[in-house]
Amino acid sequence: QAQLVDSGGDLVQPGGSLRLSCKASGLTLEHYAIGWFRQVPGKEREGVSCISTNSIYTYYGDSVKGRFTVSRDAAKNTVYLQMNSLKPEDTAVYYCALEYAYRRSCTLTPQEYDLWGQGTQVTVSS
DSSP states (O other): OOEEEEEOOOEEOTTOOEEEEEEEESSOGGGSEEEEEEEOTTSOOEEEEEEOTTSOOEEEOTTTTTTEEEEEEGGGTEEEEEEOSOOGGGOEEEEEEEEOSOOSSOOOOGGGOOEEOOOEEEEEOO
């Protein structure tokens, strides 16, 4: 059974960095577009970043542009989200997700994704 496991969340001070991982079992991640999303209680899930199947296309939400970077490691069947210059407003549960349907690029719309990780907590606080 296909599964995504996201990890790497932690408590970090403002200005710090974290790297989140999204590791797959039961399927090969490089065949699918992958998205990263975040959610805080009482708010809708927000698109953070995505990467296309061939890694040519990457997109970022306006609030994280220039600070976050998404990448793949095919050998490890893992997608990463490198988060730098973290701010308190980045505090959220972060999820990775996979879209089964083929798309040339990728999307930050959560409704387009089919398979989700369990979430990992990122807290940015001094």
